[in-house]
Amino acid sequence: MKPFEYIEPHSVEEALLFLNQFGNETKILAGGTILLLQMKSQKITPRYVVNIMNISGLDRIEYNEKEGMTIGSLATIANLEDSFILRDRLSILHQAARELGTQQIKNIATLGGNLCNASPAAEMAPALIALGASAKLVSLSGERVVKLEDFFVGPGKSVLKTGEMLIEVQVPHPPPGSKGIYLKHAFRKKLEMANVGIAVLADFNEKEKFIKDVLIVLGAVASIPKRALEAEALAKGKKMDGELLERVALLASEESSPIDEVWASAEYKREMVKVFVERAFDQILSLDGYRV
């Protein structure tokens, strides 16, 4: 690791004042499970490292009948996994937290870190995008709320500006009766980042059993976590049967643009998108006999 100066603010204001002045040469440290790896390999060599974990109040997980769930950016992945309210209300997000990594990693990695690192494989992103979640960003000049769907720009890049900090994630209520699932493909399940991560959230017409609305979000198979818009459009308004499902999954796979990696080729990952989209729908449909 290259030398750096270590800073420990105790309030958001204090952190923002520092970021406002030295943001260009600074890396924010939360859990550090990704940052430390990047610093050890000298992939990045920040002059300042600002540890925000001692800012209190940013790790809340709150549920509100009106607005839904608010999750502080410093909530750890283990906090999310251990949250009964998350398990009961937003099981799709709970599944993603469960899948994220080993217990040791989950105990220190934070939701904010997972998102701000902006990895195309960011484990929490597909489920949050499917849920229509937003990120609250603050800077000295005020705050703004950005839909997570619009948060990611490219590998390692988000809309976060210098001097800005993610402080919470807002997750609205999913439509009542909707069903969601997050599936991850990885060889060493609990450790690796996803080769492919698929989140599907579907809202059904209960009487007629057709799909009123559906979001299909692909993780790790494009430069950013992204929705498979054409596949969604094809599925919308229809009853799902085997033939349609095959076409939806194929379309989603065509909308992905994975890259070759040592552990999985682009071709393999594209195939896995198909398999996992099918599997996700299969599991959702089997929940309530919606499969035609």
Next chain:
Amino acid sequence: MKHLIRLTVNGTDYDLLVDPRKTLLNVIRTDLGLMGTKSGCNTGACGACTVIMDGKAVNSCLILAVQANGKKILTIEGLGNGEKLHPLQEAFIRHGAIQCGYCTPGMILSAKALLDKNSNPDGIEIREAIAGNLCRCTGYLSIIEAIKAVSKDRKMGQGSLNGT
């Protein structure tokens, strides 16, 4: 600039002046001379460096010592009392869950963190709790058996896990 930190390791307070680049693993091994915590991959993949920090299993190679300021750390040296082994250590020996021994300290601490939270884990919960600890010798089954045995003994009122 170095930073003054306080770590409580195995019940003893240490005030240390550390370079912010030093990991917690580094400080435990080189500054405190506690060699039970092993250095493996240094990337959070193998779990050999696992310690318990404020009740939770963590990879000490992925935490800066300055981040651990004010925290309570338990390393393998803090289990047992020099005369008597901790029930998990006993069970690992009894079940042949140790071969080369390199993964053992981390494995036992991951198991302890699990049992402290969930005194009666099922097989899947045990597997998930130690999924971050690689063992290249045992094939894991004997390790899982050892952990199961401790939770069973504990349920029957034998072997306190607090006997540290």
